[in-house]
Amino acid sequence: MKVTVNTLQQMAAEGQKIAMLTCYDASFASLLDEAGVDILLIGDSLGMVMQGEESTLPVSMPEMEYHTRCVARGAKRALVLADMPFGSYQENPAQAFANAARLMQAGAHMVKIEGGAFMAETVRFLVERGVPVCAHIGLTPQFVNAFGGYKVQGRSESDAERILADARALTDAGASLVLMECVPAVLAKAVTEAVAVPTIGIGGGLDVSGQVLVLYDVLGVYPGKKARFVKNFMAEAHSIQGAVNAYVAAVKGKTFPAPEHCF
Numbered sequence: 426m427k428v429t430v431n432t433l434q435q436m437a438a439e440g441q442k443i444a445m446l447t448c449y450d451a452s453f454a455s456l457l458d459e460a461g462v463d464i465l466l467i468g469d470s471l472g473m474v475m476q477g478e479e480s481t482l483p484v485s486m487p488e489m490e491y492h493t494r495c496v497a498r499g500a501k502r503a504l505v506l507a508d509m510p511f512g513s514y515q516e517n518p519a520q521a522f523a524n525a526a527r528l529m530q531a532g533a534h535m536v537k538i539e540g541g542a543f544m545a546e547t548v549r550f551l552v553e554r555g556v557p558v559c560a561h562i563g564l565t566p567q568f569v570n571a572f573g574g575y576k577v578q579g580r581s582e583s584d585a586e587r588i589l590a591d592a593r594a595l596t597d598a599g600a601s602l603v604l605m606e607c608v609p610a611v612l613a614k615a616v617t618e619a620v621a622v623p624t625i626g627i628g629g630g631l632d633v634s635g636q637v638l639v640l641y642d643v644l645g646v647y648p649g650k651k652a653r654f655v656k657n658f659m660a661e662a663h664s665i666q667g668a669v670n671a672y673v674a675a676v677k678g679k680t681f682p683a684p685e686h687c688f
């Protein structure tokens with residue numbers, strides 16, 4: 426059975442954790458799909474892990490379409506989620522739809538956009554036209570130059586309130602999923618309780634509907650600085666399949682993330 430927006434909603438309602446990983450090619454898509462990964466994210470992190478760039482900003486639409494096509498061919502059960510790259514959706518809803526349509530035509534089932542309440546109008550525009558949207562809030566890497574680095578977001582009372590309001594505005598506009606990156610676990614829990622859709626955390630603790638990590642971090646092959654939320658599942662595994670199985674089992678069994686992975 427294919428994973429759809431409804432499957433995710435049902436899993437969240439039943440307290441079954443959603444396992445998500447980034448994926449950039451067909452062979453890994455097939456492997457992750459077989460291992461029971463529920464969502465394959467063609468993340469714009471591919472700019473850093475595949476292309477060696479210093480941020481996600483240089484990633485282009487043709488590159489995202491290419492990797493989405495590769496992943497979609499290898500996925501049977503998993504939901505295919507594609508990041509909209511920097512500059513492909515911020516101008517206005519029409520620009521966002523034109524580019525989202527290209528990713529859907531490449532095989533995505535949902536697109537992800539970064540930003541808070543100011544993106545709600547765009548979310549509504551996409552959703553009304555048949556494009557399910559995942560809202561990415563908290564540490565949004567496309568804002569790295571504005572944030573002055575990859576820093577935890579929502580630590581102060583006022584920032585936490587703003588992020589909670591962002592989650593409400595984006596889900597009111599029709600977002601099917603909320604992804605929170607690098608926010609304190611207490612805030613991730615509050616957002617999860619406040620919205621009616623599943624939530625995915627990265628560094629956000631256990632009280633969310635599911636977890637995501639970058640595949641190359643799970644396999645321990647990314648040479649850059651490791652964020653607190655990263656766990657190398659290859660360290661105790663004998664194969665790539667074993668590491669991915671261990672990640673899925675740890676997410677489903679609520680043993681990942683441990684306190685040392687959270688903010």
Ligand SMILES: Nc1nc(=O)c2c([nH]1)NC[C@@H]1CN(c3ccc(C(=O)N[C@@H](CCC(=O)O)C(=O)O)cc3)CN21
Nearest residue numbers: 470473474481566575576577639642647651652653654
């Ligand atoms: N390999 C890889 N993994 C990722 O998770 C990832 C990428 N690349 N590229 C795109 C973004 C960048 N991300 C990052 C990168 C670094 C931190 C980081 O080092 N954060 C500090 C927070 C320090 C603080 O404010 O307290 C940390 O210690 O985790 C977080 C997210 C997440 N994404």
Ligand SMILES: CC(C)C(=O)C(=O)O
Nearest residue numbers: 447468469470508637
């Ligand atoms: C880290 C995840 C959430 C992401 O957006 C990406 O891989 O690009």
Ligand SMILES: [Mg+2]
Nearest residue numbers: 468469470508
């Ligand atoms: Mg991304």
